[in-house]
Amino acid sequence: MSHNSYWYIGLSLISLTLLAYICFKKNTIRSFLHVLIMVQIAYSIETVIYIYLGSYQYHPKIIKNFAYYDSNIGALASNMLAVPVAATFLTTFRLGWFWKIVFIGFFAGVELLFVKLHIYTLYWWRIEYTSLGLPVYFMVAKWIYPYLLHPLKGWLHSLLLFMCTAPFLGTFHIIPIMVFQNRFYHPGWFTDPAHDTTAFASIYYVFGTLIVITLVKLQWKQGWIKLCVLTASFYILTLVLKNSEILDIRIWWDPYYYVLFPLLIYVISRAISKRLSFGASQASNNA
Structure with a gap:
């Protein structure tokens, strides 16, 4: 080292x-x-x-x-x-x-x-x-x-939920790419492929977080439907990027990881949403 x-x-x-x-x-x-x-x-x-x-x-x-x-x-x-x-x-x-x-x-x-x-x-x-x-x-x-x-609701709850969720999705997204080079993005913004990938990833994770928190905030009684929609959304996103030649997949497990890890982010985001709604300090005191 x-x-x-x-x-x-x-x-x-x-x-x-x-x-x-x-x-x-x-x-x-x-x-x-x-x-x-x-x-x-x-x-x-x-x-x-x-x-x-x-x-x-x-x-x-x-x-x-x-x-x-x-x-x-x-x-x-x-x-x-x-x-x-x-x-x-x-x-x-x-x-x-x-x-x-x-x-x-x-x-x-x-x-x-x-x-x-x-x-x-x-x-x-x-x-x-x-x-x-x-x-x-x-x-x-x-x-x-x-x-x-204090308990939060409305747009402020959504904003802070986004800001709490995005670091998870962004970090889980970029670290495997840096360590394993399992995928590259080619939007054509920079000549260095690693720089080009990082730049596109900075947009990808924001868009992905919006999908996650939208589903978290939807008042659907059947939670499994949300998980299906979430998985389908990232699967379709992968297909679109692949077919448009923006996404270059290098390792076999890559599509599975990027379609499935948002499920974990959803679980984390839902827990954060409840804490924000109830009030983080009150939730801790009552735990």
């Missing part, structure tokens, strides 16, 4: 330790839902500036065959763990601007260190942009948190 990897693994372990501390000290369910929402916000930002605008590239040297997939691993360490967990820590412990500045300085310092170590390359992005963007991100985290204290 390259020395590059240890830096990213170390950052991930620090983040997981902090997340465990949050869950131990605070309401586990509410904190976890808050982390999920902040992950989706980070994913959305990263989709724009990293995937489509080419802001920077990570070099953890964990995936050997495709440099862009390797870069995605670094992006996950930052956007699935480090930044969302920090935002939830600051919010749940109601820490003021002193600690926010400490964390902003920490992330700016990590960026600078990674650049100096040549394990992170900046293109048009600057560390100053991170330092200016994080205060906004932390304020959004603080604004969202109170909504998780």
Whole structure:
């Protein structure tokens, strides 16, 4: 394993330790839902500036065959763990601007260190942009948190359900592609096939999440019908992408996985929906 990897693994372990501390000290369910929402916000930002605008590239040297997939691993360490967990820590412990500045300085310092170590390359992005963007991100985290204290319904319930569900579907979708190269997408947006695949996957998982939460919110008494519709929807989506030559399947188990794993996401999303409807804090207290 390259020395590059240890830096990213170390950052991930620090983040997981902090997340465990949050869950131990605070309401586990509410904190976890808050982390999920902040992950989706980070994913959305990263989709724009990293995937489509080419802001920077990570070099953890964990995936050997495709440099862009390797870069995605670094992006996950930052956007699935480090930044969302920090935002939830600051919010749940109601820490003021002193600690926010400490964390902003920490992330700016990590960026600078990674650049100096040549394990992170900046293109048009600057560390100053991170330092200016994080205060906004932390304020959004603080604004969202109170909504998780009470039962939700209507459009706000749907929005937060989407934001809690999307990280699951997006992560379960892209990780096998990066590790096993079991499929490629060819929309023709970028010359690098790994970059092209990642870009299309960022659209795919949003569309897939909309299918899942639509079925979760439909008031059908026969739950098995929803599961059938869900499976059929992803099967048809696979056929359409395959026949249009956007999807290139490389491994035999790929179609089965991508048609069936949304069933697990549906189960997770339905559980989250109930928690949001009942109120995450009340649900935990009554458990």
